[in-house]
Amino acid sequence: MGTIELQYVIDTFFLLFSAVLIILMAPGFAMLEAGLVRTKNVAAVLTGNVMLYAVTSFAFLLWGYNLMFGGNGFFLCGVEVKGYSAYAYFFFQMAFVSKTVSIMSGGVSERIRILPFMTFAVFMSGFIYPIVGNAIWGGGFLKDVHDLAGSTVIHSVGGWALLAGILVLGARRGRYTKEGQVRAIPASNIPLVTLGAMLLWIGWFGFNGGSAFNISSIEKADLVGLIIVNTNTAGLAGAIIAAIIVYMQYKKLDITMILNGALGGLVAITAGADVVGLWEPIVIGAIGGALVVFAIPMFDKFKIDDPVGALSVHLVNGIWGTVAVGLFADFSLLVQLKGIALTGLFVFPLSYVLFRIIKKLIGLRIDEEHEYVGLDLEECGLEAYPEFVKSKV
Numbered sequence: 001m002g003t004i005e006l007q008y009v010i011d012t013f014f015l016l017f018s019a020v021l022i023i024l025m026a027p028g029f030a031m032l033e034a035g036l037v038r039t040k041n042v043a044a045v046l047t048g049n050v051m052l053y054a055v056t057s058f059a060f061l062l063w064g065y066n067l068m069f070g071g072n073g074f075f076l077c078g079v080e081v082k083g084y085s086a087y088a089y090f091f092f093q094m095a096f097v098s099k100t101v102s103i104m105s106g107g108v109s110e111r112i113r114i115l116p117f118m119t120f121a122v123f124m125s126g127f128i129y130p131i132v133g134n135a136i137w138g139g140g141f142l143k144d145v146h147d148l149a150g151s152t153v154i155h156s157v158g159g160w161a162l163l164a165g166i167l168v169l170g171a172r173r174g175r176y177t178k179e180g181q182v183r184a185i186p187a188s189n190i191p192l193v194t195l196g197a198m199l200l201w202i203g204w205f206g207f208n209g210g211s212a213f214n215i216s217s218i219e220k221a222d223l224v225g226l227i228i229v230n231t232n233t234a235g236l237a238g239a240i241i242a243a244i245i246v247y248m249q250y251k252k253l254d255i256t257m258i259l260n261g262a263l264g265g266l267v268a269i270t271a272g273a274d275v276v277g278l279w280e281p282i283v284i285g286a287i288g289g290a291l292v293v294f295a296i297p298m299f300d301k302f303k304i305d306d307p308v309g310a311l312s313v314h315l316v317n318g319i320w321g322t323v324a325v326g327l328f329a330d331f332s333l334l335v336q337l338k339g340i341a342l343t344g345l346f347v348f349p350l351s352y353v354l355f356r357i358i359k360k361l362i363g364l365r366i367d368e369e370h371e372y373v374g375l376d377l378e379e380c381g382l383e384a385y386p387e388f389v390k391s392k393v
Contacts, residue, residue, distance in 0.1 A: 007216035011084040014224075015092045018210025022095035025203035026053045026102065032196025033106035034384070035189040036256070036308045040374025041110045042188065042384035048105055048114050055118050056098040056125035064097065065090055068130035069138050083214065092210060096154060097125045099207075103158030106308030108165045110172050111371055114379050116364045123354055124161060132157050132343055145339030146331045148227070149211040151271035151321030152339055157347050159315025163304070164351035168359060171305035173371050182300045185307070187256055197259035204231055204266050208273045223274060230273040231266060234285030238265020241289040260296070260309045261289030267317035272325035280328045287324075288317045 001009075030049035034042045062074050071078035081089045101121045108117065133153050135142040147153055175183055187193055208231045214220040242261020246254045265285030273281070295312035304311070322340050326333030358364055365371075370378040377383060 007214075008084060010216040011214045012088045014215040015084055015088040015210060015213065018206035019088075019092040019095040021203050021206025022092075022099070022210065023053075023203075025099055025200050025207070028196045028199030028203055029099075029102040029105065030196065031192045031199065032259075033109060033308055035192030035194075035196060036106065036187045037109050038185065038374070039188045039385045039388050040376055040383070042376065043380045043382055044114060044375035045105070045109050046384070047380050048109075048117060049102060051114065051118055052101050052105060052121055053098045055121050056101050057094050059122050059126040060094050060097040060130075061090075062126075064126045064130045065093060067127070068093070068133040070134070089213075096150065096207075097129060100124060100129050100154050100158045101161075103155065103310055103314045104162040104165060107162040107306045107310035108169055109307050110375065111169055111365050112165070113364065113366055113375075116358050116362055119358055119362070120161075120165070120351075120354055124351075128161065128347060128350060129153075129157055132347065135342075136339060142339050142342065144332070144335050145322070146275065146325050146329070146336070147271045147322060147339065148274050149208045149270045151267060151318045152343050155267050155270065155314040155318030156322070156340065156343055159311055159318055160344050160347040161351040162306075162310055163315060164348050165355050166304055166306060166311075168352065168355040169365055171303055172307070173368060175305045176300075176303050180303070182297075190255060193256055193259060197263060200263060201235055201266065204235070204270075207231075208270055212274065226278075227273045229278065230276060230281040231269055233278070233281040234265040234269035234273075234288065235262045236265070237282045237285030238262045238268070238289030238292070241286040242293050245290060245293045256309075257293060257296075260292045260313055263313045264288040264292035264317045267314055268321040268324060270318075271321040272329055275325065275329040275331070280324075284321065284324045284328065288320060291316050291320055 026049065030046055033045045033049065037045050066072060066077060066079060069079045076086060076090055079086065101124050134140045136145050136147055136153050145152065175185065177183060205228050209224050209228045212220065212224045212227055215224050239258050239262035243253055243258045246252065246257045265288040268284050268288030269281050292309065292312045295316045296309045299306055299311055319340055322336050325331050326336040355364065366375055366378060
């Protein structure tokens with residue numbers, strides 16, 4: 001086997017391995033959300049996550065991938081790939097697409113119906129996400145925006161769409177009092193939350209590291225190593241700063257906030273893990289963790305009900321991470337800001353209109369009675385914890 005063939009095999013395996021790590025994030029999202037919602041809605045959340053992976057991946061296979069990378073027709077027709085298997089490259093890109101909508105799943109949980117959400121997921125994976133991806137990663141008019149693994153393309157896109165969905169849906173029943181106070185709805189299963197967040201953390205090494213695409217030379221292997229170290233560092237910094245802030249505020253260590261702080265740091269470094277040194281991720285991740293802690297109550301003040309803090313983790317830090325590239329690396333801050341602004345101006349209004357249309361045509365939210373009983377029985381016909389006493393809110 002010659003050098004070129006060997007590099008082809010190594011880089012193909014690297015993409016496939018990275019894709020599997022990214023797909024590991026699917027159960028990560030499922031466990032995180034299942035632990036943060038009430039027991040009466042757990043089966044619906046799990047079903048939604050499984051269906052999201054299936055529906056979004058299928059739509060991306062049929063036409064989304066071609067739209068994103070300049071192909072034609074359906075399946076993988078017309079997309080030129082060199083240096084590694086075209087099938088491995090597609091599989092890697094397919095692993096990303098469901099994460100864009102999984103970001104939304106927890107934020108609209110406990111009141112959205114599964115089938116209308118899947119309808120939106122088809123539009124997201126088949127049109128919205130590929131169009132943004134084409135503009136930034138596919139050589140389009142935002143190609144100068146540096147976004148290694150998707151602080152904007154993945155996290156901000158999912159975040160803007162989630163914000164639109166929450167505004168159309170409204171808050172959960174009983175979340176806010178008539179006086180405007182926030183009513184705490186505690187997580188149902190902290191071990192699941194922890195497992196989910198740690199699975200996401202591990203998956204991020206494929207998410208960011210795999211976005212280097214190659215590992216078959218000394219220089220490329222060093223770059224992948226740098227990306228993975230920087231990714232982990234930002235997660236560590238986010239967790240630590242979130243723990244410090246919540247302890248200073250409440251003299252308690254809130255594990256859910258610490259984990260969200262880690263995820264915020266991971267989102268923040270996703271745009272620039274390949275173009276910064278070893279100290280910058282500490283700052284980027286720490287700011288990301290702090291932003292999560294302060295953004296969660298900010299959204300509640302505006303009665304934007306996000307059960308899992310997805311807006312604070314993904315939208316806020318997707319924006320911050322893209323800005324950070326312009327602050328800490330040799331890239332134009334103005335170009336980075338342009339990418340953020342145009343993405344938001346495209347995704348948010350389009351998503352809002354789509355959610356309104358879906359709501360008008362087939363309905364979007366479960367009725368009040370079934371929201372009280374829980375989505376599990378109405379949407380899935382079974383309960384995740386049938387022997388438990390149901391929450392009455």
